[in-house]
Amino acid sequence: MVQKSKRPPVTKIDAPVPPKRRGRPRAYQPDVALGKALDLFRKDGFAATSLDDLAAATGMNRPSLYGAFGDKRELFIKSYRRYREDARVAMGDIFRDELPIRRRLERIYAVALDIYLSGESGPRGCFTVMTAASEAVHDPDIRAMVLEGFTELDKAFAACFRQAKEKGELSESADPVVLAQLASATIHTIAIRARARMPRKELEAIANGALDVMLGAAK
Amino acid sequence: MVQKSKRPPVTKIDAPVPPKRRGRPRAYQPDVALGKALDLFRKDGFAATSLDDLAAATGMNRPSLYGAFGDKRELFIKSYRRYREDARVAMGDIFRDELPIRRRLERIYAVALDIYLSGESGPRGCFTVMTAASEAVHDPDIRAMVLEGFTELDKAFAACFRQAKEKGELSESADPVVLAQLASATIHTIAIRARARMPRKELEAIANGALDVMLGAAK
DNA sequence: GGAATTTTTTGCGAAATGGTACAAAAAAGT
DNA sequence: ACTTTTTTGTACCATTTCGCAAAAAATTCC
DSSP states (O other), X not given: OOOOOOOOOSOOSSOOOOOOOSSSOOSSXXXXXXXXXXXXXXXXXXXTOOHXXXXXXXXOOHHXXXXXXXXXXXXXXXXXXXXXXXXXXXXXXXXXXXXXXXXXXXXXXXXXXXXXXXXXXXXXXXXXXHHHHHTTTTOHHHHHHHHHHHHHXXXXXXXXXXXXXXXXXXXXXXXXXXXXXXXXXXXXXXXXHHHTTOOHHHHHHHHHHHHHHHHHTTO | OOSOOOOOSXXXXXXXXXXOOSSSOOSSOHHHHHHHHHHHHHHHTTTTOOHHHHHHHHTOOHHHHHHHHOSHHHHHHHHHHHHHHHHHHHHHHHHHSOXXXXXXXXXXXXXXXXXXXXXXXXXXXXHHHHHHHHTTTTOHHHHHHHHHHHHHHHHHHHHHHHHHHHTTSSOTTOOHHHHHHHHHHHHHHHHHHXXXXXXXXXXXXXXXXXXXXXXXXXX
């Protein structure tokens, strides 16, 4: 036939243009496959998720899985990394926006609840919390990621409170770091309880009560 | 027919008197065996703990394990029940004692930290939190126990705050239920972070900061 | 068209896992 | 001593699990 395959024109700068790989094309999209793997790990945890489950969920077979992401542990770590990126994106705007502190925190907890309660076969909870509970003790690399996750959240909250304090929304005596730890604690308790299928209403009530104390006590 | 026909209503009263059982005597003490099983489950979680591991740890062989405690899930549930009993005992006095609220809470957090940080091969964390993260979503019976654990803790804390309020240790506007949820949240965040090997000092600082805010002692 | 390259597919295999069958062992009752 | 009762110890089974090797397929490069 005519040679001249559909050569991608040089149109866009950073378009996801296929870079003309050399061999047999992949039958999967790494991104979506990783997403499916993440879903599974969130549902069942590391140990209870088998490579066969993962292969079935991603539509890949095990050798392909292996070739693409490494062994089970590596896949888990990559899934966790992906989860964190997703969470950062979901939270990013809110942490950036300069809203009144109360509104801001309300929105953060709302997004968190969306993340924790989603899932077809039950609330998926928070990967960081789940991973901390099980894998972080024994695996130094995973532990480092989990700890980083904690401090990242603490710092984001602390920045919020610090800003609010500068704007006069909090009393002079309020300690942003301490309040941030309480805000994180509230995130954690909500994540855990969500996983035990506590209804959203009750979780929202917990968040609101916590807000009352955190924002009111410093009045 | 798997049911055990034994159990004349004694055996639990503190009578170290061997009741002259009929067949071959047990080579293990059910209590200590269950304790070993609990240790293992706390260390690795449900899925990652094999029956072989449990048999090795208890010194029993698998058929004996099975005969004594049922299958893996039953053993897990019994271990969890045992954990809760132990925790209740450890906390009981403190929740009962009529100390100044701050002292009381300090002691509670100290005991909690002892429980969460103990363990030869790493901090064992809180069984309720770990179980919530993994098993509670899929298993209704376990979920019920976990939820009960949460409300039990919430209620105990609420009672503390209510009492403190009556004694005038808290402002009239303080809401014992909300404060209790914050106190629980602090327990949870500590349990999770402990599991990620956060040092005791930092965990204590988190507890103390939370106390400052909850008791309005932030100055 | 043929070589080179990359991925998929099939299937193997060794180990581990949860669970059970069954005989031997150890005690009490008679 | 013999029976009964209960537990132990060995062995086994069916399945799952993780990982890999080797062949087949699909694509680009020459």
